[in-house]
Amino acid sequence: MKKNHLIKVLVSLLTFVGAPTSTLAGSEDLVVEGAWARASIGTSRPGAAYMSIRNTGDTPVTIVGLATPIAQMSEIHETRTNAEGVSSMSSAGEITIEPGQNVALEPGGLHAMLMRLQSPMQEGESFPLTLKFDNGSTVEIVVPILGIAARGPSE
C-alpha cells in the first residue's frame, strides 16, 4: 500500500511539472530471477548475494539501495580484476537498467554485499532482501543460501 501510494505521488508530481508521457516503471516491471547466496563463515566476514534483475518496463530504472534484516549494511559492489590478476571490490553506486535489459549479479562481478551480518548465513536457510528503485518502488525477494563453495543455483 505504502509503495503504491508513493508511486502515485511521484506520478502526480511528474504530471504537475509536465514531464514525460511514458509511464513510470513500477515494481511489476522488475523481474528478479535466480537469486542465491553463499553460506558465510560466522559473521566476521561479509556475505554476498547474486541474482539477475530484468527491466520489463519501458523506462529506465535505477537501483538505489538494498536492505535485509540479516545485515546492518548492504550495497551493490563490483569486483574488478586488474592486469596482474589481483581482484578488488568497491561500491558500484547506482545501477541503471535500461528497458528490456538485464543486470547480472554474479561471482567475479556485481554482487549484493551484506556487511555486518547479524547472524551466520547457513546453508539451507534463506533470507529476505529488498531492492529499492529510484521510482520509489521496492521489490522484496527471498534468497536461498547455498553451500560455502557454491557457484550458482543448480538449475
Ligand SMILES: [Cu+2]
Ligand atoms: Cu563486495
